[in-house]
Amino acid sequence: QKEVEQDPGPLSVPEGAIVSLNCTYSNSAFQYFMWYRQYSRKGPELLMYTYSSGNKEDGRFTAQVDKSSKYISLFIRDSQPSDSATYLCAMRRAAGNKLTFGGGTRVLVKP
Amino acid sequence: GAVVSQHPSWVICKSGTSVKIECRSLDFQATTMFWYRQFPKQSLMLMATSNEGSKATYEQGVEKDKFLINHASLTLSTLTVTSAHPEDSSFYICSAREPGATYNEQFFGPGTRLTVL
Numbered sequence: 001q002k003e004v005e006q007d008p009g010p011l012s013v014p015e016g017a018i019v020s021l022n023c024t025y026s027n028s029a030f031q032y033f034m035w036y037r038q039y040s041r042k043g044p045e046l047l048m049y050t051y052s053s054g055n056k057e058d059g060r061f062t063a064q065v066d067k068s069s070k071y072i073s074l075f076i077r078d079s080q081p082s083d084s085a086t087y088l089c090a091m092r093r094a095a096g097n098k099l100t101f102g103g104g105t106r107v108l109v110k111p
Numbered sequence: 112g113a114v115v116s117q118h119p120s121w122v123i124c125k126s127g128t129s130v131k132i133e134c135r136s137l138d139f140q141a142t143t144m145f146w147y148r149q150f151p152k153q154s155l156m157l158m159a160t161s162n163e164g165s166k167a168t169y170e171q172g173v174e175k176d177k178f179l180i181n182h183a184s185l186t187l188s189t190l191t192v193t194s195a196h197p198e199d200s201s202f203y204i205c206s207a208r209e210p211g212a213t214y215n216e217q218f219f220g221p222g223t224r225l226t227v228l
Contacts, residue, residue: 043204043219101154
């Protein structure tokens with residue numbers, strides 16, 4: 001079983017809709033949770049990160065962490081065609097530098 | 112944000128040859144750089160952590176003699192795939208961390224696609 005599970009998609013939504021992404025994980029030692037966006041044939045770009053449980057909002061993006069359920073989410077409001085990409089979740093323990101990534105969810109926002 | 116470049120962006124080589132991939136931090140000094148491998152439709156897997164002026168730390172299962180990492184300066188790390196074989200074909204991505212930044216804030220390069228014939 002993978003440490004971090006993420007539905008590969010693709011997730012297809014109409015422009016303007018809310019995109020809902022999530023990851024589940026098995027290692028309770030993870031304390032930091034990150035979301036990356038990766039366009040085709042490009043490196044990942046950090047969108048936001050959160051520490052422990054709770055919500056964090058940045059513009060159209062909202063990240064949620066529920067450590068009791070080992071479940072994290074990313075919501076994208078007012079989605080645009082330019083949001084079409086693969087979204088990767090990543091996690092890290094409090095100590096150490098290793099990021100453990102989910103497999104990524106491909107998102108398609110249709111005009 | 113900080114910019115990380117990689118060169119080449121893609122390379123095709125014959126089986127048995129060695130390939131060097133460069134990772135540069137363009138507008139900051141990176142004391143720590145990371146090398147990842149990403150197979151098609153799969154996630155990024157950390158291969159090794161590279162600290163300037165010291166030996167790289169390899170993840171379990173990664174052959175250090177096959178994947179040679181050198182971090183000779185604060186802006187450059189290189190990954191050399193020695194005696195490459197078709198199973199080494201993959202997308203190799205580096206990332207870099209600014210001094211004082213958390214390990215959450217890694218800036219990724221655009222990646223290098225390696226195809227071994």
